[in-house]
Amino acid sequence: MTWLDIKDSQFGLEALPYATFRTAADPAPRLGARIGDLVLDVAAVTGVGEGGLDALLAAGPAVWKDVRAQLTRLLSDPASEADVRPHLVPIEEAELLLPFTVADYVDFYASEHHASNVGKMFRPDSEPLTPNWKHLPIGYHGRSGTVVVSGTEVVRPTGLRKTPDGIVDGPSIRLDIEAEMGFVVGVGSDRGTPVPLTEAADHIFGITLLNDWSARDIQAWEYVPLGPFLGKSFATSISPWVLPLAALEAARVSPPERDVPLTGYLDDSALEPWALDLALEVRLNGSLVSEPPYATMYWTAPQMLAHMTANGASLRVGDLFASGTISGPDPGQRGSFLELSWSGAEPFKLDDGSTRTFLEDGDEVTITATAPAPGGGRIALGEVSGRILPAKERR
Numbered sequence: 051m052t053w054l055d056i057k058d059s060q061f062g063l064e065a066l067p068y069a070t071f072r073t074a075a076d077p078a079p080r081l082g083a084r085i086g087d088l089v090l091d092v093a094a095v096t097g098v099g100e101g102g103l104d105a106l107l108a109a110g111p112a113v114w115k116d117v118r119a120q121l122t123r124l125l126s127d128p129a130s131e132a133d134v135r136p137h138l139v140p141i142e143e144a145e146l147l148l149p150f151t152v153a154d155y156v157d158f159y160a161s162e163h164h165a166s167n168v169g170k171m172f173r174p175d176s177e178p179l180t181p182n183w184k185h186l187p188i189g190y191h192g193r194s195g196t197v198v199v200s201g202t203e204v205v206r207p208t209g210l211r212k213t214p215d216g217i218v219d220g221p222s223i224r225l226d227i228e229a230e231m232g233f234v235v236g237v238g239s240d241r242g243t244p245v246p247l248t249e250a251a252d253h254i255f256g257i258t259l260l261n262d263w264s265a266r267d268i269q270a271w272e273y274v275p276l277g278p279f280l281g282k283s284f285a286t287s288i289s290p291w292v293l294p295l296a297a298l299e300a301a302r303v304s305p306p307e308r309d310v311p312l313t314g315y316l317d318d319s320a321l322e323p324w325a326l327d328l329a330l331e332v333r334l335n336g337s338l339v340s341e342p343p344y345a346t347m348y349w350t351a352p353q354m355l356a357h358m359t360a361n362g363a364s365l366r367v368g369d370l371f372a373s374g375t376i377s378g379p380d381p382g383q384r385g386s387f388l389e390l391s392w393s394g395a396e397p398f399k400l401d402d403g404s405t406r407t408f409l410e411d412g413d414e415v416t417i418t419a420t421a422p423a424p425g426g427g428r429i430a431l432g433e434v435s436g437r438i439l440p441a442k443e444r445r
């Protein structure tokens with residue numbers, strides 16, 4: 051129990067997500083932790099986090115555990131109240147920055163339901179899943195320099211797309227979202243030394259909500275044979291809040307049944323389960339349009355990490371890897387407009403009676419999520435939000 055009066059908040063002691071923030075009064079970026087609608091200046095009360103979350107990521111699991119234990123103690127022991135109060139900032143006075151310096155960025159494709167839906171739409175004459183899909187977690191290397199914090203506006207991208215009248219260079223007319231979970235790497239690894247499943251938690255610090263904005267028309271024309279490129283690299287939004295793995299103990303559940311035997315370095319059948327029971331909500335201009343369930347993801351975070359290092363590729367502090375679009379088995383659980391509108395053929399309704407297939411200028415998308423808390427109830431992950439601005443004239 052905390053001495054703060056935050057009884058009904060999903061940002062209680064069980065959550066404590068981190069952010070990098072600053073205030074008008076003190077413009078130096080530093081590490082913060084959310085408690086209720088307040089941001090605790092972690093750097094001020096623990097001495098860890100000058101400059102922001104980067105410092106904590108690099109410090110490693112022993113320090114991650116120690117700082118979380120210190121925060122829990124400071125916020126629950128009434129004797130600490132007088133010392134801690136001066137370092138609590140109302141959230142509206144905190145400017146939340148990109149939480150960490152994004153090193154390399156990888157995006158996976160770990161939802162069987164999403165991959166099947168896309169397969170049915172784009173390759174109606176073949177099997178929905180590609181032959182490799184259940185043997186390895188498919189991914190691609192994305193663009194870390196255009197990962198932006200929630201609230202950053204996204205300019206509609208312009209690019210080449212194929213139309214019945216030929217190839218056009220113009221604003222995307224099939225601009226989409228992908229509701230995803232991002233995994234934040236704290237401790238790096240050596241080149242030539244793959245990270246086994248059993249060591250994932252020594253490297254992964256926590257999770258953050260992620261929206262992988264996608265221009266489907268640009269993507270469809272460019273992606274054969276090398277995969278996503280300009281259709282996705284213009285912007286990827288993440289939440290300012292990074293929830294440590296330590297907050298997710300009650301969320302861990304068994305992954306879906308594997309119907310293809312897994313090779314040794316991906317075989318998690320004898321290990322503690324690493325699927326996560328996270329409930330996402332996707333809102334477009336305030337209307338709830340989808341509720342993707344993360345627990346249905348086929349590939350787990352340790353499997354993704356093991357696979358991306360299986361060839362000897364190294365990890366760096368601040369690496370970010372994302373799950374791929376989270377889609378459940380039901381139509382109301384699809385994590386992209388491509389699926390919600392079935393490639394534009396079935397417009398979906400908003401609360402104001404309007405309909406959408408893909409994003410219009412001025413549209414704002416917000417993704418939130420909760421996880422089970424230890425001892426019942428839910429904890430919140432924060433949110434990732436972004437609004438679409440009109441395309442600019444090509445110079």
Ligand code: MN
Pocket residue numbers: 157158228230262374375
């Ligand atoms: Mn994606």
